[in-house]
Amino acid sequence: MTDILFYIFAAITLISALLMVVSPNAVNGAICMIICFVTTAALFVLLEAYFLAVIQVLVYAGAVMVLFLFIIMLLDVNKDTSDLLKDKMTLGASITGFTLLVILIGSAFAGGQHLPETALLPVIENPTGEGAGIPFTTSAKSFGYSLFTKYMLPFQVTGFLLLAAMIGVIVVSKKHSENS
Amino acid sequence: MTVGLNAFILLAGLLFAIGMFGVILRKNTLVIYMSLELMLNGVILALVAFSRYNGTMDGNLFVFFIITVAAAEVALGLAIIVALFRLRQSVMVDQLTSLSR
Numbered sequence: 001m002t003d004i005l006f007y008i009f010a011a012i013t014l015i016s017a018l019l020m021v022v023s024p025n026a027v028n029g030a031i032c033m034i035i036c037f038v039t040t041a042a043l044f045v046l047l048e049a050y051f052l053a054v055i056q057v058l059v060y061a062g063a064v065m066v067l068f069l070f071i072i073m074l075l076d077v078n079k080d081t082s083d084l085l086k087d088k089m090t091l092g093a094s095i096t097g098f099t100l101l102v103i104l105i106g107s108a109f110a111g112g113q114h115l116p117e118t119a120l121l122p123v124i125e126n127p128t129g130e131g132a133g134i135p136f137t138t139s140a141k142s143f144g145y146s147l148f149t150k151y152m153l154p155f156q157v158t159g160f161l162l163l164a165a166m167i168g169v170i171v172v173s174k175k176h177s178e179n180s
Numbered sequence: 181m182t183v184g185l186n187a188f189i190l191l192a193g194l195l196f197a198i199g200m201f202g203v204i205l206r207k208n209t210l211v212i213y214m215s216l217e218l219m220l221n222g223v224i225l226a227l228v229a230f231s232r233y234n235g236t237m238d239g240n241l242f243v244f245f246i247i248t249v250a251a252a253e254v255a256l257g258l259a260i261i262v263a264l265f266r267l268r269q270s271v272m273v274d275q276l277t278s279l280s281r
Contacts (some may be wrong), residue, residue, distance in 0.1 A: 002181040010191050017195055017218055021202035026210055033214050040221055046181065047188070047232040049240055052247075059247050064217070064254045071258045072210055075265050077272070087207075094204035098197055105193035109186050117184045121235035134237040146241050158248050165252035172259040 006046055013039040026072045030065055037061040048123055051140045188229035195222030209261055209271040213254075220250050 013036050020032040037060040044053035123138055134146050147155050195218060202215030224243045231239025265271050 003183050006181070006183045006187065010187070013191065014194055014198070017198045020218065021198055021205065021211075021215060026208055029211055029214060033218070036218065037221065040225055043188070043191075043225060044228055046183075047228050049228050049232065049243075052228060052240055052243055055244065055247055059251055060217075060221070064251060067254060067258060068210065068214060071262060075210070075262070075271060077208060077210070077265075077270075090205060090207075094201055097204055098201040101197040101200060102194065105190065105197060108193075109190050117186055118233050119184075120181060120233065136232060136235045136237055136240075142237055143241070143244065146237055147244075151241055151245075154245055158245055161249065162252050165256050169255050169259040172256070172263050 002046055006043070009039045009042045009046070012036075013043070026077065027069065030069045030072060033068070034061050034065045037065065048136075048138050050138055051143055185229055185233040189226055192222045192226035192229065195219070195225065207272045207274050209264070209273060212273070213257055213261070217250065217254070220246065 016032045016035040016039065020029045020036065023029045023032060037056060041053040041056040041061070044050075044056060121136065123136060134142060134150065199215045199217075199219030199222060202218065203212050206212050206215065224246050227239040227243050227246070231237065231243075261271055264276070268276060270276065
């Protein structure tokens, strides 16, 4: 059952990502991007990363894409995006690069030297052990535990980075007055 | 679930490839930026899959940090795009060629 769900969600993710890239209207692209993010969250659920699925929907599909849609509609740049297929050089270059990258990725999975197939490990419901390797759990409790023990410094640095980004946005978007 | 790790990694790689395709193909800075987000999305899908199949929590925590940094990056990048539009009245990369003249 979950296998079928994986194939359905993978197909929707890839199709909506391709539609985002090739759609001439930026607003339609943003909507396709939201679909792509939501189906990626569904894949996270299949991987039993429930907390990350919620974060993905809230932060990516919610905050980030709403910000994108807001800026797209604010700038209103949809009037001059009609010549997507006119530039033959760019089209040829991008299709060549895409094909080469797909061949490179596919060569890791097809042919004689493909990657070894691994099986799913059992999920531990209530972690008790402490130490270097934190075992995979489905509970949000282990996130908090890891964030405040093993990843304390990256957590603090990320908080400081958010503060720096906030100040940076204010500085960048401030209008410079003529007389100063 | 009998779907292996390879299927997830292949999907993540294809998402990354589609994102790169968009970055090269498109002229609109906002769509290029969305394609960059798509590449990040492929990477975090690969990290979550590795974390699940390895049985450790570290990949999930990396994804947590990546999402946080990506949110900050989007806010700052869109502010830069708005400032660029205010200066040049355009966000098309083929019209932003003042350094090449």
